[in-house]
Amino acid sequence: MISAPNIIIKFDGKTFIGVTSHNFNINNTVKESITRDGKKKSITGHTYAGSIEGVSEVDATSAATKIDRDAAVALTLAAEPVPFIYTPGEGKSYTGVILLTSYSEKAGADDELTYSLNFEDDGTQLAQTA
Amino acid sequence: MSGLELIISNALAAFNAFNTVAEVEATPYVVFQVRESPRKTRDGIYKYECNVTVVVVGKDFDECDTLNDHVVAAINEIVDINIISFDSQRTTDENNAYMQYNEFVISIKK
Numbered sequence: 001m002i003s004a005p006n007i008i009i010k011f012d013g014k015t016f017i018g019v020t021s022h023n024f025n026i027n028n029t030v031k032e033s034i035t036r037d038g039k040k041k042s043i044t045g046h047t048y049a050g051s052i053e054g055v056s057e058v059d060a061t062s063a064a065t066k067i068d069r070d071a072a073v074a075l076t077l078a079a080e081p082v083p084f085i086y087t088p089g090e091g092k093s094y095t096g097v098i099l100l101t102s103y104s105e106k107a108g109a110d111d112e113l114t115y116s117l118n119f120e121d122d123g124t125q126l127a128q129t130a
Numbered sequence: 131m132s133g134l135e136l137i138i139s140n141a142l143a144a145f146n147a148f149n150t151v152a153e154v155e156a157t158p159y160v161v162f163q164v165r166e167s168p169r170k171t172r173d174g175i176y177k178y179e180c181n182v183t184v185v186v187v188g189k190d191f192d193e194c195d196t197l198n199d200h201v202v203a204a205i206n207e208i209v210d211i212n213i214i215s216f217d218s219q220r221t222t223d224e225n226n227a228y229m230q231y232n233e234f235v236i237s238i239k240k
Contacts, residue, residue, distance in 0.1 A: 005172050015172075018171040019171055019173075110212055110214060110237075
């Protein structure tokens with residue numbers, strides 16, 4: 001059993017601050033071709049995407065290792081491809097390059113500010129690492 | 131005494147408040163209890179969500195009501211806490227004690 005809190009997603013070598021949950025999906029790209037023998041499907045590659053939710057915090061002291069609220073907004077507005085690492089805590093890790101496609105915040109009357117963001121690959125295929 | 135217990139205790143200091151059940155001769159008096167549930171992110175605990183029960187005991191409901199208004203006001207005036215919900219109800223027991231039960235759900239930053 002892999003413990004969910006041990007899973008680490010890094011953008012540009014840093015983890016997000018205050019993470020409460022995340023999603024990560026790999027989807028194979030299926031291509032259908034027609035041959036003399038009929039239709040045939042094959043997998044030509046894959047795409048990947050995901051989301052991260054958490055409690056917003058501003059903490060400049062951890063800027064070397066963490067992406068706080070200010071850095072997350074800056075990263076979104078920068079609109080640049082970002083190196084990506086997915087580490088499940090045990091087993092293999094995966095590296096790729098992602099685009100931060102959206103960032104949103106939720107501010108209720110009573111609770112703390114929470115954030116969620118979505119990302120997807122820039123076309124770079126995931127690579128498995130030790 | 132935990133952080134919130136101390137805060138509640140200080141807020142209710144003027145009202146003869148106890149945070150454990152005690153043998154008390156004179157009414158009215160106030161008993162309170164705090165149960166803390168931590169809320170976590172992957173970085174650890176960031177706040178506590180607490181059930182705070184404050185019971186005002188008197189010889190009749192009139193005596194309860196007067197003190198209860200002040201007790202509830204004192205908790206509402208505490209800064210640095212966030213009151214998520216509040217419920218209040220009256221009851222009596224076999225010893226003819228008249229009680230006003232106040233149930234707060236309070237969040238407090240770690």
